[in-house]
Amino acid sequence: MKVKMLSRNPDNYVRETKLDLQRVPRNYDPTLHPFEVSREYVRALNATKLERVFAKPFLASLDGHRDGVNCLAKHPKSLATVLSGACDGEVRVWNLTKRKCIRTIQAHEGFVRGICTRFCGTSFFTVGDDKTVKQWKMDAPGYGEEEEPLHTILGKTVYTGIDHHWKDPAFATCGQQVDIWDEQRTSPICSMTWGFDSINSVKFNPIETSLLGSCASDRNIVLYDMRQATPLKKVILDMRTNTICWNPMEAFTFTAANEDYNLYTFDMRALDTPVMVHMDHASAVLDVDYSPTGREFVSASFDKSIRIFPVDKSRSREVYHTRRMQHVICVRWTADSKYIMCGSDEMNIRLWKANASEKLGVLASRERAAQEYNQKLKEKFQHHPNIKRIARHRHLPKSLYSQIQEQRIMREARRRKELNRRKHSRPGSVPVVSERKKHVVAVVK
Amino acid sequence: METVPRPGPGVPPKKGKLQAKRKKPRRYWEEETAPAAAGASPGPPRKKKKKNQEPRRQKQNSHNSEKSWVSKKPQFTKKSREQKKPREHKKPGPQRTLSGAQDPFPGPAPVPAEVARKFCRIDKSKELPHSLPKTRSKLEVAEALEEEISVKAARSELLLAEEAGFLEGEDGEDTAKIRQADIVEAVDIASAAKHFNLNLRQFGPYRLNYSRTGRHLAFGGRRGHVAALDWVTKKLMCEINVMEAVRDIRFLHSEVLLAVAQNRWLHIYDNQGIELHCIRRCDRVTRLEFLPFHFLLATASETGFLTYLDVSVGKIVAALNARGGRLNIMAKNPYNAVIHLGHSNGTVSLWSPSVQEPLAKILCHRGGIQAVAVDSTGTYMATSGLDHQLKVFDLRGTFRPLSARTLPQGAGHLAFSQRGLLAAGMGDVVNIWAGQGKASPPSLEQPYLTHRLAGPVHGLQFCPFEDVLGVGHSGGVSSILVPGAAEPNFDGLESNPYRSQKQRQEWEVKALLEKVPAELICLNPRALAEVDVISLEQQKKERVERLGYDPEAKVPFQPKPKRKGRSSSGSLVRRRKKVLEQEHRDKVRQSLEQQKQQKQKKQKAKPAGARPSALDRFVR
Numbered sequence A: 001m002k003v004k005m006l007s008r009n010p011d012n013y014v015r016e017t018k019l020d021l022q023r024v025p026r027n028y029d030p031t032l033h034p035f036e037v038s039r040e041y042v043r044a045l046n047a048t049k050l051e052r053v054f055a056k057p058f059l060a061s062l063d064g065h066r067d068g069v070n071c072l073a074k075h076p077k078s079l080a081t082v083l084s085g086a087c088d089g090e091v092r093v094w095n096l097t098k099r100k101c102i103r104t105i106q107a108h109e110g111f112v113r114g115i116c117t118r119f120c121g122t123s124f125f126t127v128g129d130d131k132t133v134k135q136w137k138m139d140a141p142g143y144g145e146e147e148e149p150l151h152t153i154l155g156k157t158v159y160t161g162i163d164h165h166w167k168d169p170a171f172a173t174c175g176q177q178v179d180i181w182d183e184q185r186t187s188p189i190c191s192m193t194w195g196f197d198s199i200n201s202v203k204f205n206p207i208e209t210s211l212l213g214s215c216a217s218d219r220n221i222v223l224y225d226m227r228q229a230t231p232l233k234k235v236i237l238d239m240r241t242n243t244i245c246w247n248p249m250e251a252f253t254f255t256a257a258n259e260d261y262n263l264y265t266f267d268m269r270a271l272d273t274p275v276m277v278h279m280d281h282a283s284a285v286l287d288v289d290y291s292p293t294g295r296e297f298v299s300a301s302f303d304k305s306i307r308i309f310p311v312d313k314s315r316s317r318e319v320y321h322t323r324r325m326q327h328v329i330c331v332r333w334t335a336d337s338k339y340i341m342c343g344s345d346e347m348n349i350r351l352w353k354a355n356a357s358e359k360l361g362v363l364a365s366r367e368r369a370a371q372e373y374n375q376k377l378k379e380k381f382q383h384h385p386n387i388k389r390i391a392r393h394r395h396l397p398k399s400l401y402s403q404i405q406e407q408r409i410m411r412e413a414r415r416r417k418e419l420n421r422r423k424h425s426r427p428g429s430v431p432v433v434s435e436r437k438k439h440v441v442a443v444v445k
Numbered sequence B: 001m002e003t004v005p006r007p008g009p010g011v012p013p014k015k016g017k018l019q020a021k022r023k024k025p026r027r028y029w030e031e032e033t034a035p036a037a038a039g040a041s042p043g044p045p046r047k048k049k050k051k052n053q054e055p056r057r058q059k060q061n062s063h064n065s066e067k068s069w070v071s072k073k074p075q076f077t078k079k080s081r082e083q084k085k086p087r088e089h090k091k092p093g094p095q096r097t098l099s100g101a102q103d104p105f106p107g108p109a110p111v112p113a114e115v116a117r118k119f120c121r122i123d124k125s126k127e128l129p130h131s132l133p134k135t136r137s138k139l140e141v142a143e144a145l146e147e148e149i150s151v152k153a154a155r156s157e158l159l160l161a162e163e164a165g166f167l168e169g170e171d172g173e174d175t176a177k178i179r180q181a182d183i184v185e186a187v188d189i190a191s192a193a194k195h196f197n198l199n200l201r202q203f204g205p206y207r208l209n210y211s212r213t214g215r216h217l218a219f220g221g222r223r224g225h226v227a228a229l230d231w232v233t234k235k236l237m238c239e240i241n242v243m244e245a246v247r248d249i250r251f252l253h254s255e256v257l258l259a260v261a262q263n264r265w266l267h268i269y270d271n272q273g274i275e276l277h278c279i280r281r282c283d284r285v286t287r288l289e290f291l292p293f294h295f296l297l298a299t300a301s302e303t304g305f306l307t308y309l310d311v312s313v314g315k316i317v318a319a320l321n322a323r324g325g326r327l328n329i330m331a332k333n334p335y336n337a338v339i340h341l342g343h344s345n346g347t348v349s350l351w352s353p354s355v356q357e358p359l360a361k362i363l364c365h366r367g368g369i370q371a372v373a374v375d376s377t378g379t380y381m382a383t384s385g386l387d388h389q390l391k392v393f394d395l396r397g398t399f400r401p402l403s404a405r406t407l408p409q410g411a412g413h414l415a416f417s418q419r420g421l422l423a424a425g426m427g428d429v430v431n432i433w434a435g436q437g438k439a440s441p442p443s444l445e446q447p448y449l450t451h452r453l454a455g456p457v458h459g460l461q462f463c464p465f466e467d468v469l470g471v472g473h474s475g476g477v478s479s480i481l482v483p484g485a486a487e488p489n490f491d492g493l494e495s496n497p498y499r500s501q502k503q504r505q506e507w508e509v510k511a512l513l514e515k516v517p518a519e520l521i522c523l524n525p526r527a528l529a530e531v532d533v534i535s536l537e538q539q540k541k542e543r544v545e546r547l548g549y550d551p552e553a554k555v556p557f558q559p560k561p562k563r564k565g566r567s568s569s570g571s572l573v574r575r576r577k578k579v580l581e582q583e584h585r586d587k588v589r590q591s592l593e594q595q596k597q598q599k600q601k602k603q604k605a606k607p608a609g610a611r612p613s614a615l616d617r618f619v620r
Helices: A037-052 A365-378 A384-391 A398-423 B016-020 B028-040 B043-063 B078-082 B087-088 B113-118 B133-159 B180-185 B500-513 B534-545 B569-605 B614-618
Strands: A003-004 A058-062 A069-074 A082-088 A090-095 A100-106 A111-118 A122-127 A132-137 A151-154 A161-164 A172-173 A178-182 A189-191 A198-204 A212-216 A220-225 A231-237 A242-245 A253-260 A262-267 A274-278 A284-288 A296-301 A305-311 A318-320 A328-333 A339-344 A348-353 A440-444 B166-168 B196-199 B206-210 B216-221 B224-229 B235-241 B244-250 B257-261 B266-269 B274-281 B286-289 B294-300 B305-310 B315-321 B331-332 B338-344 B347-351 B361-362 B369-374 B381-384 B389-394 B401-406 B413-416 B422-426 B429-433 B450-452 B457-462 B468-473 B476-481
Touching: A037 A253, A037 A384, A037 B500, A069 A328, A069 A339, A069 A348, A082 A122, A090 A111, A122 A161, A122 B294, A132 A398, A151 A284, A151 B476, A172 A198, A189 B534, A198 A242, A212 A242, A220 A242, A253 B413, A262 A284, A296 A328, A296 A339, A440 B016, B028 B043, B113 B133, B180 B476, B206 B244, B206 B457, B206 B476, B216 B244, B216 B476, B224 B244, B257 B286, B274 B294, B274 B305, B294 B331, B305 B450, B331 B369, B338 B369, B347 B369, B381 B422, B413 B457, B422 B457, B429 B457, B429 B468
Parallel strands: A111 A161, A161 A198, A284 A328, B244 B286, B369 B413
Antiparallel strands: A003 B166, A058 A348, A069 A082, A082 A090, A090 A100, A111 A122, A122 A132, A132 A151, A161 A172, A172 A178, A178 A189, A198 A212, A212 A220, A220 A231, A231 A440, A242 A253, A253 A262, A262 A274, A284 A296, A296 A305, A305 A318, A328 A339, A339 A348, B196 B476, B206 B216, B206 B468, B216 B224, B224 B235, B244 B257, B257 B266, B266 B274, B286 B294, B294 B305, B305 B315, B331 B338, B338 B347, B347 B361, B369 B381, B381 B389, B389 B401, B413 B422, B422 B429, B429 B450, B457 B468, B468 B476
16 A cells, blocks of 8 residues: 655744744645636726726926916926926926926016927027027026026017927927028028918927928918928818827827817828827817827817827827816926826916826835736726726816717717718718818828 | 757767766867767767667657757657758857856756646637737737746746645555555554544534635534534634534634524624624525635525525625525535535526526436535536436536446435545445546546445535545544545645734735625636627627718728829729639638538538437427
């Protein structure tokens, strides 16, 4: 007879002294872990609920401006520094860690229309309603010195926007036409026009640095190459585009914030169909900015809210609002991709977390592991109706909610009407036009 | 498997050769001279070494996956000699360190395929209908990841500390003849102490239950005696007399709480013997089962109701009328938490709290059912009936009996162990049958062990994580040794027999946080992770109806205009026609194949040559 009984030595399973850690032998055999799917589901449900519980995105409000904040700019080298221009011509420099204004400049008479920093971070440019372009030093003047711009350029017309080249000492302004300036000269090296309408904004491409795009009041988006004397091509949409933003990771992609409540992501190479139509806002979209990862962007709207969209989704993943926040005019995603700043009509700059439920500060390794595990579980079970419902739920102010409902009803009615029209007319005479193609009027080369 | 040409002059020596010469230390600068010497030595000694290596090489080949390192050992087919690959002459470089030492086991450790299969969770045979390429690629990524994970998990099996017990007779010896006393004599002291008898003749036949960790034992006698003890150290936790008949006893999620089905109502005691609750909504309970992951206490009563009590909140989740008269046979399926009830008409019904009707009814025996047990993987169900039959059923879909056996007395009680051993109590005898391995059904021909007790058996349970079978009988409680019954390696986070109080408290909080809702109990517990194809198609249908067209429909082919005058309307039409005809041909081919398959299925269903029956006229 040969016999062996299962006989464990307790010393191998119990800690020796109280100062030791408890021993936890593992066996990953699936039969010892029954109901793994349902238990993971419950864990995912709990994680989703906790995410909603901890979703407190609002961090701080920076007050000090005496009129609505019209434009914002990030510092290219320092995460803590932000510049803002207001409707009364005042420019302020803020320190985000201290949440304080560190410098105030009365830069222009009338609006500050645009503000941008030089790529090296030593100076910044502003344009205003007083037909001037001014360059300022980033450092505050010493004791007893007066606050004076480094250079001032007097123009003939009002400038409505400015953007600096990402590598060269050149910048572009827009107004009646798009002007490309050398920093050393007082006259533009090149002026480009296409049509006769005023241009709202101009943006340099961060990767293909000599490319730039502008949007004008005659509903078009025009692309230029700095090396050529004429514009490249333009696309005409249904309504006016307020501003565009280039994807910092994909050279050919940009997103346009439109007056018709939508955002359009275009592939520069094929402008006739936008890659994606992002629709969730209930009013005109005023500003858009990409996250440094290029996977998401944030948009500011006249409906007093900001929304975060994934680039490849047509619906937003997040909406931020507070009772005191009025029409949001400008928005920026910080360079560490963790925060969002927005400037609004009621003179405040607000700081938000980009991930509403993210815990700030240093995480212990166990805590981080738990969070990563929860994140994976949420991803795995995201399509289950219960989890989806909880994850999607956002509280909205009543006015915004009713606006969205109203628009939904209107859209539904339009769709129904089209369906009926198609049903009662000769087959093929009322073609199905996809949402993406509907809003593009023409592409001109 | 790639092959390596045999060594010629200028080729570094093979690994086997180096191993053979390992005793003599070598310097790295000697490496240049050594191969020349090896190359100079001609055939015969080399051949001899090859023979020695043959079995080892094959063994490794069977383990290695295709991706693993290229084997450096010679192969002996003629082809390999002919196919010389000059590239591989340079290969030995990275394997050798500066000191000249060589890794004797290069590449990742081999993983047996059947171990890795145990950890595979995705069923690749199922295919999603009309899945988009994006979805398919996502699924492919998930599958690849899953395969990698299963290999890693299989590799971690090496770290398991304990090995399962066994009992083998010497050639021709029947293990069933081996008595408990022999086993006790042969095993070590610690194991021998696990065999004990409690002589409790006064309070008559006992029911018993082990806690989930296998550390604690509770038993209750017909005449009201209830006791709980840490049976390993033999430390008594409580002993009371409830002055009422005790029909069944069961630990709740931990050893602190104890549910006792008494003559009238269900009572809950703590480990001090203090009565915490008297649940009057569960009356005349005959059998108890606890579902630890759902925190549900299932009670079967004389009134014919199956009641689920949520012990974490104290609410009754469901009360189901089984419509089968008095219920006194119940078993739980540990794999999917379905309750099996045995009825006096010979059927076993399967119940879930979310469904008012049984999930399935299986006609098992000609007489009434006497006992039901389900194994830990949820694959096999053993039943015994008044027709003195003992049957093992397959629970995977078909519910067909796998094996059956007539017993002289018929088994009154059945229990499965963690490793698939089946114990049956017949009068005062306990028989234990074993299968081939862990996931195989017990073979009912020859018992593995038998044991005679002091009185007729009344309760039977294998202790989790210990090679012990607890038997409650009219003369008390016995704990008998069954080598190879239990899972040797427990998971510390799931159920740890050696856990401290703090660990238990922590585990309790975690377990309560991930309490599985009762609605999720169904026959296939993995259904939650599968794609709900039916509602998916329903949604798609609704969407098409709402929109008036199918947004995912394939756009009819439109040829692109070509440059340089080759784009005449005639050629466009021709190109279009070509593609359309090709598509049409594919469609026809597919439908033909489908028809063929259907025909074959029909032929299979009707075995040829069988005599036509009078009932055939009703077959459509």
